[in-house]
Amino acid sequence: MRRLSLLLVVALLAAACGGGDDETPTLAELEKKFICPTCQTTLELSNAPVADRMRAFIRERIAAGDSESEISAALVAQFGEGVLAAPPKEGFNLLAWVLPLAGGAVAIGALGVALRRWSRTRAEPGTAAPSANGRPPLDPELERRLDEELARFDG
Amino acid sequence: MARRVKLILQAAAVLVVASLVALLGWQVARQEEGRGLAAAVERGERPLAPQLEFETLEDDGTIRLSDYRGKAVVLNFWASWCEPCKKEAPLLQETWERYRDDGLVVLGIDAQDFRTDAREFVERYGLTYPIAYDGNGASLGRFGNTGFPETWFMGRDGRLVGEHIIGEFDRQQLEENVRAALGTTR
Numbered sequence: 615m616r617r618l619s620l621l622l623v624v625a626l627l628a629a630a631c632g633g634g635d636d637e638t639p640t641l642a643e644l645e646k647k648f649i650c651p652t653c654q655t656t657l658e659l660s661n662a663p664v665a666d667r668m669r670a671f672i673r674e675r676i677a678a679g680d681s682e683s684e685i686s687a688a689l690v691a692q693f694g695e696g697v698l699a700a701p702p703k704e705g706f707n708l709l710a711w712v713l714p715l716a717g718g719a720v721a722i723g724a725l726g727v728a729l730r731r732w733s734r735t736r737a738e739p740g741t742a743a744p745s746a747n748g749r750p751p752l753d754p755e756l757e758r759r760l761d762e763e764l765a766r767f768d769g
Numbered sequence: 770m771a772r773r774v775k776l777i778l779q780a781a782a783v784l785v786v787a788s789l790v791a792l793l794g795w796q797v798a799r800q801e802e803g804r805g806l807a808a809a810v811e812r813g814e815r816p817l818a819p820q821l822e823f824e825t826l827e828d829d830g831t832i833r834l835s836d837y838r839g840k841a842v843v844l845n846f847w848a849s850w851c852e853p854c855k856k857e858a859p860l861l862q863e864t865w866e867r868y869r870d871d872g873l874v875v876l877g878i879d880a881q882d883f884r885t886d887a888r889e890f891v892e893r894y895g896l897t898y899p900i901a902y903d904g905n906g907a908s909l910g911r912f913g914n915t916g917f918p919e920t921w922f923m924g925r926d927g928r929l930v931g932e933h934i935i936g937e938f939d940r941q942q943l944e945e946n947v948r949a950a951l952g953t954t955r
Binding site for chain 2: 651652663664666667671691692693694695696697
């Protein structure tokens with residue numbers, strides 16, 4: 615179980631950190647990956663003048679045979695990293711990819727541990743002596759205090 | 770031991786949440802600074818201009834607004850793809866030539882633009898006044914700008930003066946605000 619969880623986490627991290635496709639991209643693909651700086655939407659949704667200019671730039675670069683990462687680097691050099699629809703999978707920005715996955719993995723792990731503990735306590739009801747009325751046994755400390763109180767009344 | 774680990778994890782979680790809240794607060798405060806600037810100018814107040822630093826369009830140095838203390842400054846935010854900016858450029862050049870000896874500086878701030886496009890623009894319109902480059906448009910939020918072109922006027926004391934012009938200005942509007950900026954003292 616633990617090994618399976620570990621494999622799942624490693625697979626998710628590998629998927630998040632995997633490199634981009636560096637074959638010649640299409641305009642339609644790249645329009646989804648860059649943001650128009652004036653309207654803050656992806657290029658495919660924007661008809662702002664700067665978005666038109668960015669599309670023309672991307673078309674030129676594709677025609678010149680640039681890869682996606684080269685086009686991306688050129689746009690980031692002009693407009694900064696804010697032009698990327700998703701943060702780059704490197705440096706500090708890698709946290710944006712890794713943290714949600716790590717958080718999910720921790721949550722799944724915690725849920726697994728909790729379920730395991732819960733099912734163990736349900737599966738081992740006979741560890742303490744059963745009470746006469748069939749209800750769960752009292753906490754030993756509570757039982758001791760109760761005995762003390764009753765003894766005081768009896769005395 | 771387990772209790773200690775739990776305590777450390779809880780402290781770490783609180784620290785992470787507190788950092789995120791602080792980051793959000795800082796971001797909101799910066800946005801409010803820009804909006805507040807526009808509102809203050811509209812009320813006729815004279816707030817200090819944000820202390821910004823830019824690369825030059827030619828990428829051969831830096832331009833700081835604080836460098837212009839003692840000068841009246843026209844701050845014109847523009848981009849080469851902006852149509853009204855094309856109409857304003859000749860008027861700004863003319864104003865710069867006419868008033869530069871009186872202590873006026875026209876500073877063009879090219880934002881959210883390709884540097885090469887901006888250089889072509891400068892060449893096409895024969896602009897000789899200083900041009901700063903702000904590719905990612907970080908300065909726009911500091912001033913509370915919402916589009917292009919937008920023009921501000923800074924007095925000799927580094928405080929904003931006159932109007933905040935959103936969109937294309939006309940000759941008279943430019944002239945009046947330039948005079949207001951030149952009329953300030955250091």
